[in-house]
Each structure stands twice: as structure tokens, then as C-alpha cells.
Amino acid sequence: MANEEISGEIRLEEEGASNLANGCSDSTSKKIAADEIGDKVDDLNLDEPLEAAKKKKKKSKSKKKKEPLQQTDPPSIPVVELFTSGEFPEGEIQQYKDDNVWRNTSEEKRELERLEKPIYNSVRQAAEVHRQVRKYMRQILKPGMLMTDLCETLENTVRKLISENGLQAGIAFPTGCSLNWVAAHWTPNSGDKTVLQYDDVMKLDFGTHIDGHIVDCAFTVAFNPMFNPLLEATREATNTGIKEAGIDVRLCDIGAAIQEVMESYEVEINGKVFQVKSIRNLNGHSIAPYQIHAGKSVPIVKGGEQTKMEEGEFYAIETFGSTGKGYVREDLECSHYMKNFDVGHIPLRLPRAKQLLATINKNFSTLAFCRRYLDRIGETKYLMALKNLCDAGIVQPYPPLCDVKGSYVSQFEHTILLRPTCKEVISRGDDY
Secondary structure, three states: OHHHHHHHHHHHHHHHHHHHHHHHHHHHHHHHHHHHHHHHHHHHOOHHHHHHHHHHHHHHHHHHHHOOOOOOOOOOOOHHHHOOOOOOOOOEEEOOOHHHHHHHHOHHHHHHHHHOHHHHHHHHHHHHHHHHHHHHHHHHOOOOOEHHHHHHHHHHHHHHHOOOEOOOEEEEEEEEEEEOOEEEOOOOOOOOOOEOOOOOEEEEEEEEEEOOEEEEEEEEEEOOHHHHHHHHHHHHHHHHHHHHOOOOOEHHHHHHHHHHHHOOOEEEEOOEEEEOEEOOOOOEEEEEOOEOOOOOEEOOOOOOOOOEOOOOOEEEEEEEEEOOOOOOEEOOOOOEEEEOOOOOOOOOOOHHHHHHHHHHHHHOOOOOEEHHHHHHOOOOOOHHHHHHHHHOOOEEEEOOEEOOOOOOEEEEEEEEEEOOOOEEEOOOOOOO
8 A cells, every 4th residue: 555655656656747848848939939930020120211211201300401491471582592502593594595596505605604604693682682573562462551661561572582691682672652643753752641552553673782783673553453465465465575675686676666555555544545655764774783883875766876785784774655645754742862873083172072971882882772771871951961962973873763743654664684695584573
């Protein structure tokens, strides 16, 4: 009996050992299986999708950073920040006609353009500012606006977008906002209470510049659709002048083409029909650095000069259509002034005139200015000194130019560049 119990215990111990051994074997096999799964998981490299996700996130972040800024409303971001490459949009390209067609493929002419690229880029920057400012002004213009507020809003927007910097970048000349029979060179002086009316025809003419490279561009605003044919006449006449312009083209031929288009239009105003007339003593003009009128005039009637346009020149092609006599004279209070470009040293006796001239040289040089601009930089009681500078021939006054009272004048204007290979309408935009 005792022996059976001992042998039973031995059998139990052996079975336990066997079970234990089997248990160990199971756990070991489980461990091996787990290790194999682990190796396979390692082979799959779970970190890879995580890293890829991180990289993707970083990439999307950097992509967001690289997305170009959008202009605010109202505009406040300088255009240099909107075009981070430093390259500004090209204007409308028009090919030369007839004898100048070969220029388009000339390698020599292309090389000349490559050398001029910094200048082209500067003037394109000024043009982009002009486009953005006028787009904004068109949105906010409405009857009842004080003309002074209108001009200051426009000018302050230009100053922001062009990153105004002394004579290196800024406004090229005072904002012309001439009304009705006043064709050009009117801007409100301080204290002027003129208000824009529903039946007004306003010419909004303003300029921008980078390093003295000027964009001179204008359009007409009329709220009453009755004036639409008058605006259409000047817009089409200006486009005709641009189309006809080119290297070796005679200025008189451009004037004849403009007049033909302009005077093919009629406009009915309050029941009376008027033929639209080109204003015969107003012209477009060549432009040079810091010189808005550089010597050549582009007539808007036939019979002008035989002088030819030349390669590399900038021109303001502008037309004025009128329901009046088609002839302007100086009238009203003067607001525009400009230091004469070629003036040498002229001795001045009045200390106040000397001081004012120093201010003009520092802030405007040979760019046009107005009395509001002198007020803005802190000049006071300057009218006598300004008259003294005008009398001495140092500064030229530019009073408003007016047709007959009761008539209406419209204007459109673009700056063009006669490049060696093609013609570029620098200030062209989606609006006109």
C-alpha cells in the first residue's frame, strides 16, 4: 500500500514535470512567434508612415507659407510684398506693324531688352500700384464725396502700396480730378468744399513712379449713363492712338487717326445732340525719368508735327473729347506747380523763397506738386514765396485748363513703352 502511494507520487511528479516542460515549450513557442511577428512588424517599419505624415504636414505648412499674399480691402499691403519674386506683371503686348515686324524675332533687339530689364521692372511696379489703386477708387467713388477726401484717400493708398520713399518711390504728380468743362490740372486746394455730383463728368488722372520712371494714366468717371457715348469716344480714340504708335511713326499720323475715331461719335445730353470733338490744343507727350513732359507732343488732331517716335521711348497717349469748342484756356485758381527741368542757378533775394525752393528740391525735385502737398509737409504762408519762384522762372504754374462753361470733357490715358521688339501698354488693366 505504501509502495503504491510512492510510485503514484513519482508518476504525478513526472507528469507535472512533463506538463511543466510542455508549458515551457508552449511559452517558448509563443515567445518565438511573438519575436517573429515583431520582426515582421519591424520589417514593415511603422515609423515610416509617421515620418511621412510629419513630412507631409511640414510640406503643407511650408506650402501655406509660400502662398502669395492677397491684397486687403481697402488696399494696404505694398505691392513688393505681393510679388515676392521681385518681378512685376508685364503690360499688354502689341506687335509692331509693317516695316517693324522683323523686330519680334531679332536676337539683337532681345538682348537690348535684357539689358533694360531693371528699368522695365521698375515702371511695371509703378503700373501695378496704379491698377490696384484705381480698382479700389472705382469701388468707393459715389456722388456726395468731398473732392478733398477723394484725393487724399487715393494719394494715401498710393503711398502705402508703392512704399513711398522720398524721391525713389511715390506719387508722380498731383491727383487731377477735373470736373465737367475743366479738362485737366485741377485738384482741390486746402479748404475747398467741392462735392462730387451725380451729373458730373470727372477725369481722374494720377501718376506713380519708381526711381523717377513715371506711369501717367487716367480715366473718366460719370454716374449718369447719358454720358456713356462721350466716355466711349475717348476710350476708343486713346486705344486707336496706342495702336497707331510705334517706332518711326510720325506724330501727326497718330493725331489724324485719333481725331477720325473721336469725331465719329455723338452724344445726346438733356435732349440736345453734340458731336464729340478732339481738344486741339491738348496733347499726349513723351516721358523721361523725373520729367513728365520730355519734349515730344502727341497731337489728338490732324496736322501736327512730322517728328517720329523712336525706339526705347516712353509715351503718355491721352485723348480729350469735348462737347464744347474743343479748345481749352487757363482759368480758375492754380493748384499744380512743377520745377522747370532744365533750370540752372537763379539768384533769389527773398530768404523765404530760398527756403521754399530747398523744400521743393528735397521733396519733389522736378516732379509736379500741389499746394496740398506743401501743406502736408508743414509749409505755411508760402504763397508769396511760391509766386516769387514762378516769377523767377524756377517753378512753372499749371492752372486748370477749361473748355467753355457748361460743356463736358472726357479723358482716357495710358503709358506705353516702345521696346526694341514690341510695344508694351504698361498701364493696361482689366478696366480699360
